[in-house]
Amino acid sequence: MSSAKQRAPIWEQTRLRGVELLRNPRLNRGMAFTEEERERLGLRGLLPARVLDMEAQKMRIMENLRRCATDLDRYVQLISLLQRNEALFFRVLIDNVTELMPYVYTPTVGEACQRFGHIFKTPRGLFISYADRGRVRQLLDNWPEADVSVIVATDGERILGLGDLGASGMGIPIGKLLLYVACGGIMPEKTLPVMLDVGTENFEMLDDPLYPGLLQRRVRGEEYDAFVEEFVLAVKDKWGEKCLIQWEDFANANAFRLLQRFRHVQCSFNDDIQGTAAVALAGLLGALRMPRVPSQLRQHRFLFYGAGSAGLGIADLIVAYMLKHGEAADEAEARERCWFVDSKGLIYRGRALVTDEKARYAHAVPAERLLEHGTAADGGHGNVAAADGARTTPQRRIELEDAVRMLRPTGLIGVSTIPKAFTHSILSYMASYQERPIVFALSNPTSKSECTAREAYEFTDARAVFASGSPFDPVVIRAEGGAEEQRFLPGQANNSYCFPGCGFGVVMAGATCFTDAMFLDAANAVAGMVQAEDLESGRVFPPLEKIREVSARIAVAVANEAHRAGYATKSGSGPKGTFTFEDACQWQYDPVYGI
Numbered sequence: 001m002s003s004a005k006q007r008a009p010i011w012e013q014t015r016l017r018g019v020e021l022l023r024n025p026r027l028n029r030g031m032a033f034t035e036e037e038r039e040r041l042g043l044r045g046l047l048p049a050r051v052l053d054m055e056a057q058k059m060r061i062m063e064n065l066r067r068c069a070t071d072l073d074r075y076v077q078l079i080s081l082l083q084r085n086e087a088l089f090f091r092v093l094i095d096n097v098t099e100l101m102p103y104v105y106t107p108t109v110g111e112a113c114q115r116f117g118h119i120f121k122t123p124r125g126l127f128i129s130y131a132d133r134g135r136v137r138q139l140l141d142n143w144p145e146a147d148v149s150v151i152v153a154t155d156g157e158r159i160l161g162l163g164d165l166g167a168s169g170m171g172i173p174i175g176k177l178l179l180y181v182a183c184g185g186i187m188p189e190k191t192l193p194v195m196l197d198v199g200t201e202n203f204e205m206l207d208d209p210l211y212p213g214l215l216q217r218r219v220r221g222e223e224y225d226a227f228v229e230e231f232v233l234a235v236k237d238k239w240g241e242k243c244l245i246q247w248e249d250f251a252n253a254n255a256f257r258l259l260q261r262f263r264h265v266q267c268s269f270n271d272d273i274q275g276t277a278a279v280a281l282a283g284l285l286g287a288l289r290m291p292r293v294p295s296q297l298r299q300h301r302f303l304f305y306g307a308g309s310a311g312l313g314i315a316d317l318i319v320a321y322m323l324k325h326g327e328a329a330d331e332a333e334a335r336e337r338c339w340f341v342d343s344k345g346l347i348y349r350g351r352a353l354v355t356d357e358k359a360r361y362a363h364a365v366p367a368e369r370l371l372e373h374g375t376a377a378d379g380g381h382g383n384v385a386a387a388d389g390a391r392t393t394p395q396r397r398i399e400l401e402d403a404v405r406m407l408r409p410t411g412l413i414g415v416s417t418i419p420k421a422f423t424h425s426i427l428s429y430m431a432s433y434q435e436r437p438i439v440f441a442l443s444n445p446t447s448k449s450e451c452t453a454r455e456a457y458e459f460t461d462a463r464a465v466f467a468s469g470s471p472f473d474p475v476v477i478r479a480e481g482g483a484e485e486q487r488f489l490p491g492q493a494n495n496s497y498c499f500p501g502c503g504f505g506v507v508m509a510g511a512t513c514f515t516d517a518m519f520l521d522a523a524n525a526v527a528g529m530v531q532a533e534d535l536e537s538g539r540v541f542p543p544l545e546k547i548r549e550v551s552a553r554i555a556v557a558v559a560n561e562a563h564r565a566g567y568a569t570k571s572g573s574g575p576k577g578t579f580t581f582e583d584a585c586q587w588q589y590d591p592v593y594g595i
């Protein structure tokens, strides 16, 4: 990854000339082509006379973006820029990351996916449909880049909290990879978005004349697994086992299985399970440093609302952290810190309809407490014993609010995609027994958030330690009886804090496997970047402006863990081939126009 500053002059880099050059987004510089370049590249007359520098171009782009009527218009404008002048796009995004990230990423990218077929202009990435099974390897050969390091692949079944969007979900891999480049520093040409189009169960999409995907219901079962396997093996064959595959927005029923099945075949991870977990853990570690918050995980009890990939992933990482740091004697003790409410109420030992994944967090509850807090789970009879042999366990349905009253958690973590689930009654109750309740509303996009930032602060008398998956504006409120208004900057507990740096680290080390230990280190690296002033303003994450530095630090941590565990195939400039912060900075892509 040589920096653009060392590259040969553009006329030596390419044989393209004239209009063809202007139409190539990787090489195009628009009005920034210099007099000499215009002369040598046959551009005279094809551009207005004035030469503008990148700064002036940036100003024009921002002016246009700020004039757009809607966020979706901003998304369309930004993608158009990407498709005509890649370097300028990334420069603008990097230099305005706080302002622009919500357009190319969550939440606007969710709307862009819902409207994908309607706003579609130019294809980007690879669309591998089930109709192409048996020749996926040939499709990879159609991709123009020889060397791909990072793939983000989805089958579109669980796009953010928006559900099954089928092939329209392609906006997500595209958006994630834009952050790989802008926030992580991976070279754009090394990234590849992939849609594994196996159909959709979304009939609105299927009925839409502009829906871009296969017109069929989802392929399931063995055929589905064989198709995904064909894809993984094709990637391995073409780009090697080090080519990172990030699984994104798969339905729970597939997410865990695919992760386990392929993580030792190909360097890969699931962002919604592991990336989200690392960021949430980082946020919790930040929260522990807040004044008047118990400073160890073992002093907390977390109640998760939602028991899907994100929630279980977070809990597993909390457990791993507690074990590593001696905060629990064994796994069972650590798991006791985490409780779950799913669509059938609180998960407790002996409750019916608990999958194996969730059963690990089904803890014992005395029967009288179940009877006190629950309602009949079976539509009337109430007191039926569990079918699994736990004959004394009554089957009761315990809703979120009752679970909060029963367990009195110190932290409430929303991964449910149910907006407004964290009500005034729940949050004000938490504030009644907990000096500083931790409230993480992680569901995306904003429309699915369990509560807004304002609600979290208002309902807890400004004492909540809040973070959310989607961005919220700063909140100014006055606590009851408080003399002055307080301004809170809610942190964004989004996996975007993690995956660009993680992927960058894996690529830097040439790692052949992505291990759980790397996510613990990534979480620590993010938490280590939180400053006292962040905590003072209520933020348990470093500001987004520092995302490139955050990513570089994560990358070093991940690369060194790969090195330690024997998975690295490259070495850094530090002692014994370890990686240094300087290594990461040096390798980070920095979009400029060459010489």
Ligand SMILES: O=C([O-])CC(=O)C(=O)O
Pocket (backbone or CB within 6 Å): 106, 159, 160, 161, 249, 271, 272, 443, 444, 469, 494, 495, 496
């Ligand atoms: O994309 C995001 O904003 C975070 C994420 O992975 C998800 O919600 O599925």
Ligand SMILES: [Mg+2]
Pocket (backbone or CB within 6 Å): 160, 248, 249, 271, 272
């Ligand atoms: Mg996701």
